[in-house]
Amino acid sequence: MGIKDLISSKVSLAPMAGITDYVLRSLIREHSKTCLLTTEMISSEALTQVKDTDIVARDENHSPISYQLSGHKPKMIADCAEYLQRYADMIDINMGCPVNKVVKGTDGCALMRNPELAEEIVRTVKSQISIPLSVKFRLGYTFDELNFVEYGQRMQAAGADFITIHGRTRSQMYGGKADWKKIAELKRNVDIPVFANGDVVSIETAEQCLEESQADGVAIGRGVLGDPSLIARVEHYFATGEVLPPPSLEEKIAGMKKHLMREVEFRGEDIGLKFVRKFYPYYVNGFPGASRYRGELVLMNSLDEINRKLDDIALQSSKNMLV
Numbered sequence: 001m002g003i004k005d006l007i008s009s010k011v012s013l014a015p016m017a018g019i020t021d022y023v024l025r026s027l028i029r030e031h032s033k034t035c036l037l038t039t040e041m042i043s044s045e046a047l048t049q050v051k052d053t054d055i056v057a058r059d060e061n062h063s064p065i066s067y068q069l070s071g072h073k074p075k076m077i078a079d080c081a082e083y084l085q086r087y088a089d090m091i092d093i094n095m096g097c098p099v100n101k102v103v104k105g106t107d108g109c110a111l112m113r114n115p116e117l118a119e120e121i122v123r124t125v126k127s128q129i130s131i132p133l134s135v136k137f138r139l140g141y142t143f144d145e146l147n148f149v150e151y152g153q154r155m156q157a158a159g160a161d162f163i164t165i166h167g168r169t170r171s172q173m174y175g176g177k178a179d180w181k182k183i184a185e186l187k188r189n190v191d192i193p194v195f196a197n198g199d200v201v202s203i204e205t206a207e208q209c210l211e212e213s214q215a216d217g218v219a220i221g222r223g224v225l226g227d228p229s230l231i232a233r234v235e236h237y238f239a240t241g242e243v244l245p246p247p248s249l250e251e252k253i254a255g256m257k258k259h260l261m262r263e264v265e266f267r268g269e270d271i272g273l274k275f276v277r278k279f280y281p282y283y284v285n286g287f288p289g290a291s292r293y294r295g296e297l298v299l300m301n302s303l304d305e306i307n308r309k310l311d312d313i314a315l316q317s318s319k320n321m322l323v
């Protein structure tokens, strides 16, 4: 698949470590047959040590899918990328992660302060793979170092086929608001396709982001939390102009049950139940008593008990008895 086919729906899933795992990617794919899925960030150091890991799992429905690698050693990243071609339709390099332990090791967004090394990574990976290669970065490291236009041009010249840009700086982490208008400056100055990322959480914000950024599409991260159908609704809107409604409370609770069951199948009951706790705030919210219910759910250690509680929440809400 060429880059145009991979991004034809104009919407991708942004990579999120510990979130966009095999299960969530599968749930999103059940709603959208066409969006570009992305794995969580896969450390090239870790993958070099252990190849047989859950993080690379996929099934036949996951295409189009991009596998994201992090690291700073060009040959190591390229060897991992070459290996991942057995799973991936595209390789993405993480140049935007802001967290301390990543940037301290010159990975993630630290690469924006070292464009020579970033170029070498892109050139080396490109020479070892036959599928498209993309990069994901931010506006810059700080507001005094807004090098995203030149940086994007350099990545393009080094061989990148596609860019996802998060409209924040590293120093902002996840605070403030993503600046979609700045992304238009990058779009004007490169020839390869660009997806805009940051704060797209609805059809309305997707449309506004696309208009302000003039990008070729949007990458959606946190918006899919508790709402795996969001990407499909945005794609549907881009294709038809029709606005489909967000899931009702009952649909969200049913979605939580499905997510829970799939994680238990994937990870086993003990680990699966602990893993899903981070998703409760996103599925069980927006009604009186939601935080009390969440407090009860996180203390539960049996699938049956949690399912009964979720059924109870759905029943109470359908009777409009939630207090």
Ligand SMILES: Cc1cc2nc3c(=O)[nH]c(=O)nc-3n(C[C@H](O)[C@H](O)[C@H](O)COP(=O)(O)O)c2cc1C
Pocket: 014, 015, 016, 017, 018, 019, 040, 041, 068, 094, 095, 096, 097, 136, 166, 197, 198, 199, 200, 219, 220, 221, 222, 223
């Ligand atoms: C929990 C979490 C984990 C993330 N992990 C990654 C990652 O592994 N690789 C990456 O490039 N970005 C990662 N990001 C950043 C997202 O891909 C995205 O750029 C950011 O959340 C802004 O988009 P959003 O507002 O749509 O969430 C992560 C974000 C969150 C919240």
